[in-house]
Amino acid sequence: MKEIKKIAGVCEEIVFSDFFRSNAKTLRNYLFYKFGNEEQANDISQEAFVKLWENCADVPLEKAKSFIFKVANNATLNQIAHQKVVLGYAKKENPAQHTNESPEFILEEEQFKKKLDQAIQNLTEGQRTAFLLNRIDGKKYSEIAAILDISVKAVEKRIHGALVSLRQEIEAIK
Amino acid sequence: MENNFDLAKWLAGEMTADELEAFEKSPEFNTYKKIKELSGQMEAPAFDAESSYQNIMGQAKEKPVVRLRNNWFLKAAAILVIALGTLFILKYQITSTEYANAGEKTTFLLPDDSEIVLNSDSEIRYKKWNWSSNRSLDLKGEAFFKVAKGEKFDVNTSLGKVTVVGTQFNVRVRNTNFEVECYEGKVKVAFNNKILFLEKGSSVIVRSGKQLQSLPLTTDRPSWLLNELKLNVASLNEAISEIKRHYAVEIEHSKISSDQYFTGILPLDNIDTALEILCKTYHLDYIKTSDKKITLIKE
Numbered sequence: 330m331k332e333i334k335k336i337a338g339v340c341e342e343i344v345f346s347d348f349f350r351s352n353a354k355t356l357r358n359y360l361f362y363k364f365g366n367e368e369q370a371n372d373i374s375q376e377a378f379v380k381l382w383e384n385c386a387d388v389p390l391e392k393a394k395s396f397i398f399k400v401a402n403n404a405t406l407n408q409i410a411h412q413k414v415v416l417g418y419a420k421k422e423n424p425a426q427h428t429n430e431s432p433e434f435i436l437e438e439e440q441f442k443k444k445l446d447q448a449i450q451n452l453t454e455g456q457r458t459a460f461l462l463n464r465i466d467g468k469k470y471s472e473i474a475a476i477l478d479i480s481v482k483a484v485e486k487r488i489h490g491a492l493v494s495l496r497q498e499i500e501a502i503k
Numbered sequence: 504m505e506n507n508f509d510l511a512k513w514l515a516g517e518m519t520a521d522e523l524e525a526f527e528k529s530p531e532f533n534t535y536k537k538i539k540e541l542s543g544q545m546e547a548p549a550f551d552a553e554s555s556y557q558n559i560m561g562q563a564k565e566k567p568v569v570r571l572r573n574n575w576f577l578k579a580a581a582i583l584v585i586a587l588g589t590l591f592i593l594k595y596q597i598t599s600t601e602y603a604n605a606g607e608k609t610t611f612l613l614p615d616d617s618e619i620v621l622n623s624d625s626e627i628r629y630k631k632w633n634w635s636s637n638r639s640l641d642l643k644g645e646a647f648f649k650v651a652k653g654e655k656f657d658v659n660t661s662l663g664k665v666t667v668v669g670t671q672f673n674v675r676v677r678n679t680n681f682e683v684e685c686y687e688g689k690v691k692v693a694f695n696n697k698i699l700f701l702e703k704g705s706s707v708i709v710r711s712g713k714q715l716q717s718l719p720l721t722t723d724r725p726s727w728l729l730n731e732l733k734l735n736v737a738s739l740n741e742a743i744s745e746i747k748r749h750y751a752v753e754i755e756h757s758k759i760s761s762d763q764y765f766t767g768i769l770p771l772d773n774i775d776t777a778l779e780i781l782c783k784t785y786h787l788d789y790i791k792t793s794d795k796k797i798t799l800i801k802e
Binding site for chain 1: 563
């Protein structure tokens with residue numbers, strides 16, 4: 330099936346839709362981490378996919394991913410300045426842990442979350458996108474490297490830098 | 504301090520046990536652990552893939568898009584279609600030819616299931632393309648036709664044209680001889696600006712442009728299909744030519760000539776009997792110089 334898709338190319342709607350479903354969320358999230366504006370992230374990622382569909386004949390499937398990220402990156406150059414990246418927190422999955430949590434602990438954690446949110450805003454754009462693609466979208470460093478069109482080493486450097494700067498911010502707020 | 508540890512490795516769970524032990528003892532570890540834990544619980548705003556996809560397809564379809572460009576797969580498909588189309592046209596548009604060599608008879612069907620039996624040393628050309636509405640073919644030599652019902656059916660020859668609707672008939676074109684025999688239905692024969700209609704059981708013989716008297720047909724198919732060679736007022740040369748055709752032999756007869764005509768039947772399955780009959784009529788002898796070569800001499 331993979332082979333057939335490769336031959337059929339992005340112009341086949343089944344291939345295009347399959348590609349959309351496995352990449353649209355990552356692109357949208359990436360744009361959101363970058364600019365903090367959900368609506369804009371949705372619009373730009375949609376535009377990128379429209380461009381891909383219009384140019385499907387010129388873009389082989391294996392290049393489609395870097396194509397949409399490139400288009401999205403170019404499109405955002407003229408967009409308005411960065412806004413606060415508002416992220417939510419998932420409910421803890423393991424209910425057993427709740428029994429061990431004192432009200433003090435929960436309060437402390439809430440405070441930490443606030444500090445973390447604040448610290449994430451102050452990361453550089455490169456650090457924040459790399460860090461959140463890993464933490465929220467579960468992307469491996471190699472995948473992030475492909476998306477951002479940089480080396481794996483550069484991704485590791487950004488992740489390391491992000492962690493250092495997050496800790497420093499959080500401890501400074503203390 | 505943190506530069507001593509590769510935090511990216513730690514986050515990915517790739518630190519060695521030694522590195523991890525040392526890192527865990529560092530004063531910053533607890534904060535890092537908390538960052539890792541809580542950042543792992545973070546969520547981006549919900550994403551509605553379905554409505555986003557509908558928007559994309561909606562936007563894309565508003566603009567007419569040429570998407571055939573530069574796609575080798577479609578190019579290959581197009582080439583294949585053209586090649587198959589060309590082959591199809593070559594097969595049906597180009598003239599088909601059926602032969603029967605000397606000593607052979609060939610039976611074949613036309614696209615409308617009309618049956619044709621080609622006599623020895625004869626040829627038919629026709630176009631398969633659109634055959635049922637354009638039934639027309641060119642004949643050299645002699646052939647028997649069993650025409651399927653349908654549109655008019657033309658047999659073009661160098662000496663005349665035979666037109667029928669649905670019937671059985673024999674057409675013979677040898678040198679300047681043009682003979683048509685009608686075995687069923689009605690046949691229209693055109694030659695030398697003359698038009699004749701043949702009823703079932705009648706025939707026409709034209710020799711060098713002159714119409715000869717012909718006897719009613721006694722069989723339901725031409726004699727050559729019954730392995731007989733029927734000759735009507737044939738010259739010696741014609742009779743010899745027929746024997747050469749049917750038995751695929753060479754006959755040397757330069758030293759003899761005769762003005763007498765031959766009317767009769769020669770067998771097509773026994774060359775010796777055929778030669779004997781002919782030789783008795785013309786007072787000749789024949790010598791077989793080899794398997795396929797015969798010389799006729801005066802008695």
